[in-house]
Amino acid sequence: MARALYIHWPFCLKKCPYCDFNSHVRDAVDHAAWQDALVADMRHEAALAGGEPLGSIFFGGGTPSLMPPALVAALLAEAERLWGFAEGIEITLEANPSSVEAAAFGGLAQAGINRVSLGLQALDDAALRFLGRLHDADEGLRALAVAQRQFARVSFDLIYARPGQQPSAWEGELARALALGTGHLSLYQLTIEPNTRFATDVRLGRFAPLEDDPAAELFELTRAMTAAAGLPAYEISNHARPGEESRHNLTYWRYRDYCGIGPGAHGRRGGVATQRHRKPENWLAAVARQGHGIAEESALSPPTAAAEALLMGLRLSEGVDLPALARRFAIPPGRLVDAERQEMLARLGFLRREGDRLRVTARGMPVLDAILGELVHPGLVAA
Amino acid sequence: MTDLGLIRNFSIIAHIDHGKSTLADRLIQVCGGLTEREMSAQVLDNMDIERERGITIKAQTVRLNYTARDGRTYELNLMDTPGHVDFAYEVSRSLAACEGALLVVDAAQGVEAQTLANVYQSIEHDHEIVPVINKIDLPAAEPDKVKAEIEDIIGLDASDAVLTSAKSGIGIEDTLEAIVARIPPPTGDRDAALKAMLVDSWYDPYLGVVILVRVMDGVLKKGLQVRFMQGGTQHLVDRVGAFTPKRVDLPEIGPGEIGFITAQIKEVEQARVGDTITTVKGGADKALPGYKEVQPVVFCGLFPVDAADFEKLRESIGKLRLNDASFSYEMESSAALGFGFRCGFLGLLHLEIIQERLSREYDLDLITTAPSVVYRLRLGKTKNEEAKTIELHNPADYPDPNRIEWIEEPWIKATIYTPDEYLGAILKLCQDRRGIQTDLTYVGGRAQVTYELPLNEVVFDFYDRLKSISRGYASFDYEQIGLREGDLVKMNILVNNEPVDALSLIVHRSVAEERGRGMCERLKDLIPRHLFKIPIQAAIGGKVIARETIAALRKDVTAKCYGGDITRKKKLLEKQKKGKARMREYGNVSIPQEAFIAALRMGEE
Ligand SMILES: Nc1nc2c(ncn2[C@@H]2O[C@H](COP(=O)(O)OP(=O)(O)O)[C@@H](O)[C@H]2O)c(=O)[nH]1
Ligand SMILES: C[S@@+](CC[C@H](N)C(=O)[O-])C[C@H]1O[C@@H](n2cnc3c(N)ncnc32)[C@H](O)[C@@H]1O
Ligand code: SF4
Ligand SMILES: [Mg+2]
Numbered sequence: 011m012a013r014a015l016y017i018h019w020p021f022c023l024k025k026c027p028y029c030d031f032n033s034h035v036r037d038a039v040d041h042a043a044w045q046d047a048l049v050a051d052m053r054h055e056a057a058l059a060g061g062e063p064l065g066s067i068f069f070g071g072g073t074p075s076l077m078p079p080a081l082v083a084a085l086l087a088e089a090e091r092l093w094g095f096a097e098g099i100e101i102t103l104e105a106n107p108s109s110v111e112a113a114a115f116g117g118l119a120q121a122g123i124n125r126v127s128l129g130l131q132a133l134d135d136a137a138l139r140f141l142g143r144l145h146d147a148d149e150g151l152r153a154l155a156v157a158q159r160q161f162a163r164v165s166f167d168l169i170y171a172r173p174g175q176q177p178s179a180w181e182g183e184l185a186r187a188l189a190l191g192t193g194h195l196s197l198y199q200l201t202i203e204p205n206t207r208f209a210t211d212v213r214l215g216r217f218a219p220l221e222d223d224p225a226a227e228l229f230e231l232t233r234a235m236t237a238a239a240g241l242p243a244y245e246i247s248n249h250a251r252p253g254e255e256s257r258h259n260l261t262y263w264r265y266r267d268y269c270g271i272g273p274g275a276h277g278r279r280g281g282v283a284t285q286r287h288r289k290p291e292n293w294l295a296a297v298a299r300q301g302h303g304i305a306e307e308s309a310l311s312p313p314t315a316a317a318e319a320l321l322m323g324l325r326l327s328e329g330v331d332l333p334a335l336a337r338r339f340a341i342p343p344g345r346l347v348d349a350e351r352q353e354m355l356a357r358l359g360f361l362r363r364e365g366d367r368l369r370v371t372a373r374g375m376p377v378l379d380a381i382l383g384e385l386v387h388p389g390l391v392a393a
Numbered sequence: 394m395t396d397l398g399l400i401r402n403f404s405i406i407a408h409i410d411h412g413k414s415t416l417a418d419r420l421i422q423v424c425g426g427l428t429e430r431e432m433s434a435q436v437l438d439n440m441d442i443e444r445e446r447g448i449t450i451k452a453q454t455v456r457l458n459y460t461a462r463d464g465r466t467y468e469l470n471l472m473d474t475p476g477h478v479d480f481a482y483e484v485s486r487s488l489a490a491c492e493g494a495l496l497v498v499d500a501a502q503g504v505e506a507q508t509l510a511n512v513y514q515s516i517e518h519d520h521e522i523v524p525v526i527n528k529i530d531l532p533a534a535e536p537d538k539v540k541a542e543i544e545d546i547i548g549l550d551a552s553d554a555v556l557t558s559a560k561s562g563i564g565i566e567d568t569l570e571a572i573v574a575r576i577p578p579p580t581g582d583r584d585a586a587l588k589a590m591l592v593d594s595w596y597d598p599y600l601g602v603v604i605l606v607r608v609m610d611g612v613l614k615k616g617l618q619v620r621f622m623q624g625g626t627q628h629l630v631d632r633v634g635a636f637t638p639k640r641v642d643l644p645e646i647g648p649g650e651i652g653f654i655t656a657q658i659k660e661v662e663q664a665r666v667g668d669t670i671t672t673v674k675g676g677a678d679k680a681l682p683g684y685k686e687v688q689p690v691v692f693c694g695l696f697p698v699d700a701a702d703f704e705k706l707r708e709s710i711g712k713l714r715l716n717d718a719s720f721s722y723e724m725e726s727s728a729a730l731g732f733g734f735r736c737g738f739l740g741l742l743h744l745e746i747i748q749e750r751l752s753r754e755y756d757l758d759l760i761t762t763a764p765s766v767v768y769r770l771r772l773g774k775t776k777n778e779e780a781k782t783i784e785l786h787n788p789a790d791y792p793d794p795n796r797i798e799w800i801e802e803p804w805i806k807a808t809i810y811t812p813d814e815y816l817g818a819i820l821k822l823c824q825d826r827r828g829i830q831t832d833l834t835y836v837g838g839r840a841q842v843t844y845e846l847p848l849n850e851v852v853f854d855f856y857d858r859l860k861s862i863s864r865g866y867a868s869f870d871y872e873q874i875g876l877r878e879g880d881l882v883k884m885n886i887l888v889n890n891e892p893v894d895a896l897s898l899i900v901h902r903s904v905a906e907e908r909g910r911g912m913c914e915r916l917k918d919l920i921p922r923h924l925f926k927i928p929i930q931a932a933i934g935g936k937v938i939a940r941e942t943i944a945a946l947r948k949d950v951t952a953k954c955y956g957g958d959i960t961r962k963k964k965l966l967e968k969q970k971k972g973k974a975r976m977r978e979y980g981n982v983s984i985p986q987e988a989f990i991a992a993l994r995m996g997e998e
Contacts (some may be wrong), residue, residue, distance in 0.1 A: 016957055199952045226947035247952050262957050276957040281958075314963070321962045325954070354981065358925055380924055380949040383969035391970045 012059040012279055013096070014261040015067045015089060017048065018272030019074040020290050023106075027142040027207035028200060032274035032288050033072040045081050047297040048272060049088050051286070054302035055269040056092035059279040063094035066258035067101045069123075075105035079117030086122045086139070100125055100163075100257045107153030107166075108145050115153075115160040125163040125198065127256075128154055133183050137172060142207075154190060163254065170232070171225045172200050173217045180228050181235070186237040193254035196246045197232055199225055229376045246325050246375060254353035263326050265319040273303065281315060283308050312339040316346055317390035321382060329362075329369030341390075351384045361385070395468045400649045401576045402490060402607070403520075404472045406512055407497035408505040408865075412527040415559040416497055416568070417455070417471060417497075421638060423565050424457035424469070454592075454605060454651050456635040461573045470594075470651040480739065480869055482685050483593060486667045489683060490513060490592050490607035490651060493521040495568065496549070500526045500534035500556075504542045508867025512547055513810050521576050524554035525568055530561050532703035546812065546838070569849060581648025586677040587611030587670065591621070592651070594664035596716040600632070601903025602658035606646065606670060609681065613646040613654060618673040622680040624665050627673055628656035662718040687719045690873070691744060691805070691852045692786045694725055694762035694895065695751070696733030698974065698986065700755055703732045704729065709755035710734060713747060720747060727789060727894055730760055730977075737787055738764075741852055745990075760977055761989050762895035765848045769876055771798040773880050788897045791883040794934065803848040806831070809859070811867035813840045818862040826850035827901060846871075847879065849899065884909055884938075886916070886992075887930040891980035905931075909939035911993050919988035922946040924986030927982055 022033045069082065069087060086101065103118060105111055115126070130140050130150045138146055145153070157164045168187060170180050178377040187195065189206050191270075202208050202219050211217055236242060236249040243249050245263060248256065270277035274288040286303040287293040293303040310318070316339040323330035336343045347368070355361040360374030360381055374381050407413035457469040474487035494515045498504055515522060522558040524543050526536045536556055543551035555571050557564030592605040606613065613619075617630045634642040635652040658664055666687065669680040697706045710722050713780075721737040738744040744764060751757045768785040773796050780798075785791065806826075811819055813835065823830065823844045832843035846855075851871070859867050884905055886896035896916075900908050909931025916929050924946055931939040951962060976983035 097629040109412075201952050222946075222948040229948065246950055259954075262954065262959075268957055270957055276959070278957070285960075289874075317966065318959045318963060321966065322954075322959060355924070360924065376948045376950055377924060377946050379965060380946055382966060383973075384924070386966060388970060391966050 012055070012063040012267040012269045012277075013062050014266065014268035015052075015055075015064055015093070016258075016268060016270040016272075016275055017052075017067065017069050017074075017085060017275070018072065018270070018275040019069060019077055020072040020273040020293075021076055022071065023076070024072045024142070024144055025066040027211070028203065030203035030206050031072065034290055036290070041078055041081055043294065045084055047294055048085055050297050050301055051271040051303045052085070052092065052269075053298075054304075055271055055279070057276070059267065059269055060093055063096040064089060066097045066099060066261065068258040069101075069103040071104050073106050073111075074103050075111040075114065075118070078083070079114060079121045082123065083121035084119060091205065102127055102256065102258055104129065105153075105157065106145070107157075109149055109153065112156040114152040115156050116334050119160045124161060125165070126157045126161045127194075128157055128164065128166040130154065130166045130187075131169045132172075133168070133186055136256050139354070140172065141169060151190075154192075158192070163194065164192045165195040165196060165250075165256070166190075166192060167198065169198050169200050171220045171228050173188060173220055175220060175224075175228065177224075177227055177231055181231060184232060184235050188235065188241070193241070194246055194249040194256065195236065195241055195249045197236075197249060199229065200267040206317055225317055231337075233372060233375075243375070244327050246378065260326075263322045265315075267324050271303065275303075278310075281310055283310055290318070312341060313390040315339060316341050318384055320386050320390075324368075324370050324378065324382065326386075327369065329367045331366045332368050333366050345387050345389055348387050355381060355385060395647065395650060397581060397649045398578050399465060399467045400470070400578050401467060401474065401493070401572050401647070402470045402579055402651055403493045403495060403523075404474050404488065404491050404515070405497055405570060405574050406522075407516060408499070408502070411482045411497050411499040411502065411505075412559045413497055416495075416525070416527060416557065416565075417473070418455060419559050419562060419565045420469075420471065420569065421455060423569065424459050454636060455638045456651065457637070459569050459573070459808065462570060462572075468650065469569070472651065480743070482687060483666050484514065485518075485683065486590065486592055488518045488520070490590060491518070491520065492579055493523065493572070493573070495523050496543070496547075497524050497525045497527050498539055498543065500528045500536050500539055501531045503535075503539050504546050505865060509547065509812075509866050510810070512549075513868050514870075522549055522652060523571050523575050524549060524551045524567075525557055525564075525571075526554050527559050528559045529556045529563065538816055579649030582610045583612060583648050585610035586675060587613065587617075587619070587672045587679045588648075588681060589613055589670040590681050591664060591666060591668040591670060593666055594661045594718075596661055600655050602655065602661050602664050604654050604656070604658070604664050604670075605651070606654060608646050608648050610648055610677070611672070612648070613652075613670070614644065619656065619670050620673050620676055621663070621686050622666070622669040622671060622677075623686075623846045624663055624668055628658060630654050630656050645652045653767045653968045657757040660718070661716060665718065687739065688873075689719065689721050689739060690766060691738045691740055692735060692767065693738075693744060693764040694727065694730065694733050694735050694760075694787065694789075695722075695748065696727070696730040696760045696762070696895075697744050698758035698760060698977065705755065706734065706751070706757055706759070709751055710736070711756060712755075713750060717747075719743070725787070727762075730762070730895060733760075737786075738858070741854070742856075758974065758986065760895060760986055763898045763989065763992075764852055765899060766803050766852060768803075768881065768899060769801040771800075772796045773798050785899075788883055788899050791897075791899065794883070799878050800881045802879045802881060804874050804877050805846055805848050805851060805871040807844045807846050807851070807869060807871040808871050809842050809844070809867055811840055811842070811863050812838055815863040815867060816840045816842070818869060819859065822858055822862060824856075825904075826855060827904070845874065847877075847901070848873070850901075872960045882933050884912075885932050886912055887928075887932060888916070888920070888984065889927050889980040889982045890930075893979050893984070895977075896992060905933060906938045913939045915942040915992045916988065917941045917943055919991055920982065920984055923982060925981075 020034050043261040101123050103123045104127045106129050131141050133147055135146050141144055202212050233243050241249040241251050244255050267279050273290050273293040275286045284304055285306045287296045287305040296303045319335055332343045362369050362371055405413050453473045455471045458466055459469050460466045472487055472491050474484050526539050540551040540554055543549050555564055588609040589606040594602055594604045597603050615630055615633050620627050632655040667684040671677040697703050698961050703957055719739050722734045725735040726732050744957045749762055765788055768781050770785055774780040827850055828844040828846040830844055834841050859869055880902045882902050883901050884898055885892045913929045913931055926945045927943040929941045930937045976985050
């Protein structure tokens with residue numbers, strides 16, 4: 011039964027040019043209506059996947075720091091009533107670092123949030139302008155300081171490998187980031203996603219994304235610097251002081267069940283994949299009509315689920331426990347991964363088998379997608 | 394039958410997009426060949442491939458009845474000819490069936506590329522050429538400038554050029570009047586022995602083989618016993634008719650007329666382009682001039698990517714062959730590629746068209762091996778075998794070099810017409826391809842140059858290169874002139890240290906190194922980066938003559954995970970798997986299908 015709950019808040023003040031998350035700009039949001047609908051969506055999931063206390067809750071977005079603290083409090087109260095909270099539950103909220111939002115951090119902490127993931131994205135003004143952010147560097151750092159006072163655990167996001175970014179520039183920026191003293195960092199290489207303004211800009215030649223080779227160098231630099239600072243990578247883009255990992259996100263990567271409610275949220279419960287309506291209005295209408303926001307529910311065949319488990323698990327430095335996966339999906343290890351390819355990849359230094367665990371090495375991480383394409387047994391992949 | 398004086402046979406020459414199809418549609422419409430409702434746009438371009446490439450592959454005709462201003466009703470036969478040097482012979486037969494041509498030029502673009510080559514061919518056939526300046530509705534139209542161009546560049550009198558807008562229906566009647574007034578009627582004798590030229594043929598699932606004919610003398614009727622003078626076969630004509638463009642049956646086709654017949658023929662192979670059809674009784678004793686036996690000159694292997702598709706490939710090739718006697722095939726097997734077919738084509742475009750039709754119409758994924766011409770090899774005596782001479786169609790069958798006493802390769806005589814500003818570049822191209830110049834003459838601003846060239850230097854991309862260095866203005870025609878000895882060697886391409894059979898080719902020693910370097914460089918761009926670095930080498934025997942390295946992949950990873958949305962990543966895996974299905978593996982390296990032919994394109998040199 012699910013022990014992790016994801017709640018999606020789909021609204022932002024402005025759409026960032028790189029972002030293809032399920033985020034929408036709306037003039038006004040009827041908070042009371044949203045509270046009722048989220049509660050209904052949550053009850054639907056709890057009825058199907060309740061029974062065990064929750065170990066983590068994650069408010070993601072969009073910009074959940076725009077939620078009134080009272081709304082957050084109400085949702086948490088309902089979640090606790092439905093599932094119960096495990097000892098030391100991790101409750102994270104994604105926050106944008108504007109002064110207005112920082113002013114609400116106290117209220118959010120009061121409501122029960124104990125971990126914040128702050129979208130700093132960059133530490134210099136020019137980069138923040140390029141990324142189309144509403145805050146500047148100073149405002150971001152002030153918001154971080156408030157967060158560090160209000161919440162027990164704080165993480166922040168940076169987007170690097172920006173067009174033309176030199177290793178020395180990133181080295182400086184990352185050193186400053188590490189000096190800010192959080193126990194967790196999410197460091198994402200800029201990805202040009204289809205249907206974003208950046209995709210258009212690139213197509214029209216307004217800027218060129220950083221080439222793969224320099225991007226690979228920045229990736230290596232990042233891993234070296236974070237490790238040296240005591241926050242090694244535990245996932246492709248996530249770095250933490252040991253023990254400070256995002257427990258909620260580990261649930262995805264370790265491929266454990268999670269409930270996902272709110273617009274566009276994905277969930278996995280008992281071999282079934284759930285997906286909510288993406289557009290806020292459609293989701294609201296669905297909840298009114300059917301009592302929950304699910305747009306699609308599909309049973310995952312064991313091979314498909316096994317492929318998902320490998321895709322997610324191999325992102326982690328800890329890798330996957332192959333015999334355990336084999337037992338879980340009743341598929342022999344030789345049908346989970348292509349043995350011949352595994353051997354070749356190991357020989358090339360991309361993979362390592364240690365006892366039961368299969369791990370992608372530091373060398374393999376920057377080419378993980380290509381490795382997965384070779385490694386995952388073709389029998390698990392739909393043609 | 395129609396009085397000879399009332400018949401006009403003509404083709405339309407136009408650069409792509411200058412409005413040939415639109416104008417043809419208008420002519421058909423004005424003559425009442427189709428009602429408004431039946432006019433699905435562009436009647437002439439039948440196959441998808443023809444439409445996309447703007448190349449006509451099979452000749453087609455449309456018969457129109459036009460009542461002219463002089464009150465008389467004329468029979469106009471519009472001939473759409475194939476448009477590529479691979480089909481030069483077929484084109485020449487189509488042109489031989491006409492007395493004139495419309496030269497359509499875009500009023501805004503002016504004289505361009507293809508136009509010239511085709512105009513020269515038409516002139517060679519003594520055609521009367523009527524210039525038509527189309528798209529005069531465009532704001533950028535400059536009919537006077539285009540007239541001057543036609544006079545300067547082509548040397549045709551354009552003072553009487555017809556001005557049209559095919560799109561808005563302007564000048565269509567003027568065009569028809571010009572056809573009637575300026576293109577000469579055909580000549581012929583109704584009472585002489587039947588002589589009809591076989592212009593083209595194709596397979597129709599309902600009618601069997603349909604034959605397009607131009608009657609020179611005599612009359613073709615249903616019920617007639619005819620003889621194909623070159624093919625030597627006899628047939629009973631069971632249907633006679635024309636396309637208007639709808640198929641209509643007619644009582645007969647008289648001298649000067651173009652139409653079709655069927656004669657219970659099952660395979661197009663029996664209906665050879667250029668053959669002369671005459672009656673069994675009282676037939677002609679001399680065939681029409683200009684007949685040539687078509688012979689494939691380029692060979693390559695076609696293999697299914699998925700071995701399970703072999704039967705499907707066999708069936709599909711069989712079906713295509715029903716309609717195209719100019720390509721040949723026989724089964725072949727290769728250690729690396731499994732079972733497939735070695736096929737012969739008229740040229741590289743012909744090869745590409747067949748390959749494209751197989752993958753498009755029959756949904757087959759194919760590997761195409763390096764095209765090759767046919768070599769003759771003399772092998773010395775061994776302990777177990779007498780000396781012998783063999784034909785080599787496939788570089789993979791190249792015998793032990795120590796046994797080879799000599800190799801001969803086919804040569805051609807190429808005739809190239811070009812405006813003289815491109816002559817220098819063209820001479821260099823021919824020289825680079827081991828050509829021997831035999832003639833060079835100037836006529837006004839254009840040159841005619843004749844070269845003898847080894848066919849294997851021409852089959853890959855000579856025509857494309859010629860077109861590109863002459864900005865499309867040069868025309869090219871060739872004939873085979875037999876075999877000559879050459880210092881030829883087999884070049885292997887090794888990818889990740891494994892020889893790739895499908896990429897091996899036979900080259901002249903003097904150009905081997907350069908070709909090898911070119912192949913390696915192109916493969917470097919064509920093969921995607923892998924997780925490891927990949928050496929690519931060209932080698933003759935054990936000696937490496939060129940090498941390149943594809944660097945290992947540095948970055949290929951999804952940076953962020955969308956809160957629990959695994960679907961996207963899974964889609965990526967599915968895409969990778971599909972991509973792999975379109976590649977072939979050699980020594981753990983996946984080579985995309987396109988690479989096999991693209992590697993041979995020599996590009997700028
Ligand atoms: N403005 C204008 N466009 C034309 C005219 N004739 C043809 N076109 C357009 O030019 C394009 C090419 O015409 P098409 O007949 O297919 O040319 P083809 O490639 O020579 O057969 C099409 O988009 C036609 O609609 C014309 O008289 N005026
Ligand atoms: C759900 S998003 C945003 C959370 C919050 N609304 C914000 O903007 O700060 C989570 C993170 O993904 C990262 N991200 C989004 N789009 C990205 C892209 N195209 N390339 C790289 N990182 C991206 C950003 O660092 C962002 O903070
Ligand atoms: S990056 Fe964050 S703030 Fe910007 S549009 Fe995406 S979710 Fe909204
Ligand atoms: Mg056309």
